[in-house]
Amino acid sequence: MTAIMLTAVHKWFGSVHALCNINLKVREGEFVSLIGPSGCGKTTLLRIVAGLEKPSNGEVETFGYPPLELCKRHEIGVAFQKPALLASRTALNNVMLTLEITGRKNGAKSPQEILNDFGLGEFLNSYPGQLSGGMEQRVNIACAMIHNPKILLMDEPFGALDMMTRDRLSEWFEKKVLFNSNKTVLFITHSVPEAIFHSDRVIVLSPTPGEIYMEFTINLPRPRNRMTRVSDCFLEYERKIREVLYEMVNGG
Amino acid sequence: MKPWKAYLIMMISLPVFWVIVIGLFHPPSFLLPPPKLVIRVLAEDKGVFWHHTKITLIGALTGYAVSNFIAVGLSIAFIYVNWLEDFFTPWTVVIKNVPFVAIASILVITLGDTPLPRIIIVVLVTFFPILANVTKGLKSVDQVLLDRMQTLNASKWQVFWKVRWSSAMPYYIAAHEIAFTGSIIGAIVAEWLFAREGLGFLIVRSMSQYRTDMLFAVTLIASALSVCAYLSVKLIEKRIYRWRKEISS
């Protein structure tokens, strides 16, 4: 089944042509990464899929419905680049907030269980200001998926972290969240290895206006782990994608 | 140093200082009555003081409640009705900046000896800090939280109560820190201008009778009230906002 479908989507902000003729089809359960230089419209694309922006032109469908309808059914979870946490609520209560709003009893897991899984068992009652950046990001992701939405949209969730933490979180995310789940994920990143590591498909966007420049299908076995990163196959993908990115920004 | 220790030291050193000054300079007791005398007046006339303190407190609290009601209501309205804030800004600027003592005199003449002028003056003094702070607090909410709420299809009420109001709470408490004490000062000034009851009235009466001991006693009570008002807000703040304290410590 098609989870996300964009047909000839354009977006203008005043005279800025942020997105140009985006056609994208994401299957249910597929993990698709968007990569591209800063300002090429990745966040805009994600916000359109989340129903937070309307396309100026073209069609968006999520499981056959407009995004707002899917939001109504609580089937979209968004992990924003900047953690969307209330400073006055503990980690646990921030995750609960999602359930309070959606009125859903937890999906597969309770907030405690999910935070435990995410390695935050000892920080349930800590406030965001007391957590490290990486922990906050994990809480942020827990908030985005506790109600078990079919679509998960992630805007550079590990963007603000150092490389080591980032790699560790990536591996944890692959193992704890993605493996054996049927989630459809649209994932924005600036990191080529991060995109390859998680994705079934990597989409390269070109800037001004944002257009789909090239697509790569990633055929790496799952589960993926630290060994995957150093496999020849992985490094070959990395080389190819980097070449395309360099070629694109240097004007080909 | 623990805060309560600092307070204790202050409370002890004030009377000690007072006694030292008297011992050194021997001022006549109608200029600077000794603590003993003031305490005796307080004890002898405690019924009178209690009565007038109650009047002042009731005036201050009533005015403060009205002020909160209007100011919070208005700042919530500002969030949801765009033109309202622009419309009211000149009014609030006037309320904030017009010398309230002048207004108070006018109020006394027009409204006479009723509780109304007192309440209005308290409102005038405390209204603006609450309005400004709560408005700012309600706007301070992180856009990313509002986006999160939208993707969860939160109702307007949920967004307001769970996100906006929560974010505004620290600002609201900060407003109390300024305004709650202000309400007591406002009430006393109002009484000072016209009333026949209340601590402000006691000040006027003691002055006209050259009762310095009485004046000192009233000052003591009024100061204690204001300080207590401030400290109680601080205490509540500490309880509610453990998360802030824990962050800073």
Ligand SMILES: Nc1ncnc2c1ncn2[C@@H]1O[C@H](COP(=O)(O)OP(=O)(O)OP(=O)(O)O)[C@@H](O)[C@H]1O
């Ligand atoms: N609300 C807005 N109003 C006006 N212009 C906007 C708005 N949002 C985005 N833009 C413009 O659209 C273009 C794409 O922005 P977008 O945030 O989608 O880029 P991005 O690929 O996510 O960049 P980054 O990698 O830096 O996050 C930029 O030129 C930006 O200035």
Ligand SMILES: [Mg+2]
């Ligand atoms: Mg972005």
